[in-house]
Amino acid sequence: AALATAVSAAVIDGAASSTVRNGLLWFAVAVAARAGLSWWQGNSAARGAATVKTHLRHRLFNAAKPGWVGGRRTGEAVTLATRGVDGLDAYLTGYLPQLCLAATVPLAVIVVLAFNDLASLIVVLVTIPLMPIFGILIGWHTKDKTDRQWRRLQHLGGHFLDAIAGLSTSRVFGRAGHAAAQVRDTADHYRSATMGTLRIAFLSALALELVATVSVALVAVPIGLQLVNGSMDLPTAFLILLLVPEVYLPLRAMGTQFHAAQEGLAATRDAFRLTDEPDPSEKDSRMDLSATYHSTDVDKDSSTVPTEVAPDGRGTEPDAAAVSSPAAVSASASTGYPQPGGYPQGRETELDTPRVAQDRLKVGEEDGGPLDRHTGHLIDRTALLGFNGVSVRYPERDESALIDLSGRVHAGQRVALVGPSGAGKSTLLNALLGFAPLTGGEIRFADEHRAAGQTAPESWLRNITWVPQRAHLFAMSVADNIRLGQPDAGIDQVREAAEAAFATEFITRLPDGFDTALGDEGFGLSAGQRRRIAIARAFLRMRILDCPLVLLDEPTANLDLHSETRVAEATAELLSGRTAILVAHRSAMVDDVDQVWRIADGRLVAVEKRSTAGVLR
Numbered sequence: 001a002a003l004a005t006a007v008s009a010a011v012i013d014g015a016a017s018s019t020v021r022n023g024l025l026w027f028a029v030a031v032a033a034r035a036g037l038s039w040w041q042g043n044s045a046a047r048g049a050a051t052v053k054t055h056l057r058h059r060l061f062n063a064a065k066p067g068w069v070g071g072r073r074t075g076e077a078v079t080l081a082t083r084g085v086d087g088l089d090a091y092l093t094g095y096l097p098q099l100c101l102a103a104t105v106p107l108a109v110i111v112v113l114a115f116n117d118l119a120s121l122i123v124v125l126v127t128i129p130l131m132p133i134f135g136i137l138i139g140w141h142t143k144d145k146t147d148r149q150w151r152r153l154q155h156l157g158g159h160f161l162d163a164i165a166g167l168s169t170s171r172v173f174g175r176a177g178h179a180a181a182q183v184r185d186t187a188d189h190y191r192s193a194t195m196g197t198l199r200i201a202f203l204s205a206l207a208l209e210l211v212a213t214v215s216v217a218l219v220a221v222p223i224g225l226q227l228v229n230g231s232m233d234l235p236t237a238f239l240i241l242l243l244v245p246e247v248y249l250p251l252r253a254m255g256t257q258f259h260a261a262q263e264g265l266a267a268t269r270d271a272f273r274l275t276d277e278p279d280p281s282e283k284d285s286r287m288d289l290s291a292t293y294h295s296t297d298v299d300k301d302s303s304t305v306p307t308e309v310a311p312d313g314r315g316t317e318p319d320a321a322a323v324s325s326p327a328a329v330s331a332s333a334s335t336g337y338p339q340p341g342g343y344p345q346g347r348e349t350e351l352d353t354p355r356v357a358q359d360r361l362k363v364g365e366e367d368g369g370p371l372d373r374h375t376g377h378l379i380d381r382t383a384l385l386g387f388n389g390v391s392v393r394y395p396e397r398d399e400s401a402l403i404d405l406s407g408r409v410h411a412g413q414r415v416a417l418v419g420p421s422g423a424g425k426s427t428l429l430n431a432l433l434g435f436a437p438l439t440g441g442e443i444r445f446a447d448e449h450r451a452a453g454q455t456a457p458e459s460w461l462r463n464i465t466w467v468p469q470r471a472h473l474f475a476m477s478v479a480d481n482i483r484l485g486q487p488d489a490g491i492d493q494v495r496e497a498a499e500a501a502f503a504t505e506f507i508t509r510l511p512d513g514f515d516t517a518l519g520d521e522g523f524g525l526s527a528g529q530r531r532r533i534a535i536a537r538a539f540l541r542m543r544i545l546d547c548p549l550v551l552l553d554e555p556t557a558n559l560d561l562h563s564e565t566r567v568a569e570a571t572a573e574l575l576s577g578r579t580a581i582l583v584a585h586r587s588a589m590v591d592d593v594d595q596v597w598r599i600a601d602g603r604l605v606a607v608e609k610r611s612t613a614g615v616l617r
């Protein structure tokens with residue numbers, strides 16, 4: 001290409017003195033060669049880039065063992081493997097070819113100049129180093145900025161995915177607006193970082209442009225003088241004036257491509273760091289959890305993760321044995337939480353909480369309706385929760401998941417939903433939470449009701465505490481996960497909630513206790529531990545919002561015996577004195593409810609009413 005540049009200029013030079021026809025022919029050949037070479041260069045660079053990217057993604061994929069992804073934020077890993085690696089395009093198809101041109105074209109032109117005009121040669125030789133010097137100076141400044149820009153883009157990816165994955169949880173816990181604000185903030189940080197690097201890119205383009213233009217002007221001065229005093233002929237002057245800009249052109253283009261390539265380079269540095277890391281299975285990835293999380297976080301001051309946890313949140317919790325001690329039981333009166341170890345004073349203890357005092361219930365006798373504990377008469381025959389002909393059909397499904405379901409739940413009652421897999425049990429909870437669209441009927445809750453086509457407003461969701469089948473834990477500290485819906489809750493309230501959910505025993509064993517940063521989806525915790533954190537979250541919400549309705553989806557599904565017992569105990573405490581609907585397969589859970597609703601193929605096929613409360617009550 002460099003040669004073709006020199007030839008085309010030389011042809012013009014020759015054409016000025018020999019036959020125009022020959023000159024035009026050679027000029028056309030040189031220009032066509034240059035265009036062909038440029039096309040070939042673009043083509044092979046694109047193919048080369050594709051190969052390199054495939055190879056790098058392959059290595060990333062091989063390095064992405066389960067621990068690798070979980071310890072980091074999945075969204076960050078995805079951003080790296082997609083947009084990050086794609087950023088290499090600018091480096092491989094733009095910067096590298098320009099680097100080659102910048103190393104060869106000026107050299108070819110300098111050789112031509114050396115044979116034609118010494119004065120121009122000297123000007124070019126003096127000015128040409130200015131461009132790389134400027135480039136290097138600006139490049140030093142740029143690197144930090146583009147690294148930061150890249151980290152923010154990664155953070156945005158991680159944050160966005162976490163926010164989307166936990167959208168249902170955020171919505172129920174009244175934090176959807178906050179999650180949106182966090183994504184907006186992160187996007188804003190990325191925007192300002194991008195504008196910062198763009199400013200530098202524009203400034204550097206301006207500086208390089210200026211050097212190139214001034215240099216060409218400097219070359220034109222001696223040529224003009226030589227033309228005037230007759231020491232240079234017109235064709236030579238013409239040749240030099242055509243060639244000199246070609247010296248600076250690839251250098252200028254290289255400068256521009258340098259900025260475009262930076263994000264890809266920052267991403268590649270990250271990718272190499274990860275692919276060169278030792279296999280995470282060789283070390284204890286759980287213990288490494290917070291370190292890997294923080295290593296991918298953006299600078300602390302711009303982090304949007306709340307950091308209200310007190311620094312003394314570690315290692316001060318009582319152990320599991322202390323939890324069931326008499327002291328812990330008496331503590332329940334002051335904390336307002338039912339404490340592990342049961343209620344030694346029987347139902348009277350439950351009266352201590354305002355919620356229970358208000359709902360003063362004794363379920364049983366006729367239809368499970370609430371009775372006044374003094375008079376023994378029914379005090380309220382209106383169901384707290386009523387389903388009237390509820391039908392649900394998911395948008396992309398032909399068949400309804402729930403068909404014409406009607407039922408009543410009185411205040412303080414527990415209802416177990418049973419039925420085969422896919423019968424529609426979770427769908428009923430989803431309909432209550434507003435996640436599944438009502439296509440028919442209505443749901444009444446206390447004074448509010450929702451008909452088909454209506455979404456669940458905030459005021460509706462404030463009544464509900466929800467422990468889903470798979471609780472979403474956000475990539476933030478354990479304490480912040482527990483205080484999700486109540487960000488103003490103090491660390492003492494968080495600890496009390498954790499204790500009530502039997503979660504303290506394992507939280508205090510985590511590397512940083514309540515401050516331990518979790519990976520995506522609570523990575524680093526077992527399923528049972530995640531569920532206990534979700535229950536602690538529910539406790540805290542109930543404590544602060546006094547939610548009257550608890551929804552539990554398969555509380556003990558897929559748990560080992562120890563975790564199952566712990567979770568069952570925590571669940572029993574959670575339900576105490578509340579109205580609850582639980583999806584349960586386990587007979588132990590079903591034994592302790594007031595009604596069992598059997599659901600099959602989306603229909604409520606049987607309602608079994610229990611007259612006696614089980615051991616959990």
Ligand SMILES: Nc1ncnc2c1ncn2[C@@H]1O[C@H](COP(=O)(O)OP(=O)(O)OP(=O)(O)O)[C@@H](O)[C@H]1O
Nearest residue numbers: 394396397401419420421422423424425426427428
């Ligand atoms: N988000 C969804 N989109 C479309 N269809 C869904 C969705 N969720 C559930 N379904 C469908 O609705 C029906 C009822 O599902 P649901 O999850 O309520 O069953 P389930 O009784 O809770 O089952 P399991 O005991 O296995 O959890 C199933 O046929 C299922 O395929």
